[in-house]
Amino acid sequence: MSVSLITRINVAVQRLKQSLIFAFGHPPDAFCLAGIEVDRLPQKGPQWSLKDVIGDGFLWAQPKSRRSLEKRMKRRYGHPDYIMKILTPRTDLRTCNVCGDDHEAGVLCPTCYKKVIDETKAMQDAIQNELKLEPVEKEVVVLYEGEKDGEPEEFFEGKRIVEMKRERPSWFSKNLLQKSTQKGATTTEVKPSELG
Template sequence: MSRIFSSYLRKLQSSIQNFDRWLQYVVSGYPPFGGVPALTTVSNYPSQPLTTEGSIFDGIFWAVPKKRRSIQRNRTRRRAIEKRVVAVTDIIPCSECGHPKRKEYLCSHCLIRIREETSEIQKQMFKESEESGDLPDKKIVVLYEGEGEEETDKGEAVRVVEMKKRRPSWFPKGLLSASGR
């Protein structure tokens, strides 16, 4: 019973406030007559003055530092020991090409050569597949000049891609196979 009474009381109070606003609007001649443009809004809630708590300007003042950082503090922060560059001492010559590389890393010069060689193999593969009209669905074996087909597995269905040049010394035979041997 008290809930129903309190809800009716709230509705009555808001109706009285709306009537009061409307009466002020009619009696006082609001908006003012003259050259000043004004926007009028009638809302159900009474207008509250802006305070420091719950203001629309709350987010603006959050990230403002209280004091300026000195030059010494800025430089110490920027040049911290954790941010210094460490000298690399594990540089060795590549066993294939002789270019310098990091230990346990692939030589970038050799990587470029391997990419070029594999792109040539792919061009040769797709050139043959365009002639025959089918996509490669078998195991692919790459044979260079001077290598025979007796080195391929006879029992399996194998597609042979022949390259018309000698095999590079740094490009091992089992590089493209699944086992890597």
């Protein structure tokens, strides 16, 4: 990008130089070749160069020195003698109903979610210890202490059971593990009218 910028500036300077030479100096050779009378064009003025106009170089809008920390803080927070930019309190904080910690609105409470992360990690470890790294073709059911007695034996047929050696947490309800009530599709063909 910097190369293209330098090229554009170079082209612009060359065009400016050509137009200034044509306006104040001798005409380009192209007019002589085209048959235009040179005598009718403006006469040569005093000799000057583009270097006289530009000098040592272009002046870019760059800061000469670093802005001090005091000036940066004054710009950010204001100054008591002139204007004071008061820190505005946040209005998007909410208190969790379960644990009482504060969190942003629209975001899960991090303290409560940490419990979910820990419980999920414990379940994953129990599954890995029970099933090792073998491929699992059957459905895996995770049961807590005392849950196996409440279900009939037909419920566990064709399933692999992983038991957790502790009670189910109160916030982790049992019906989260239930499958959807919809029946699976009987055909593999889907018509365009049945997509929506």
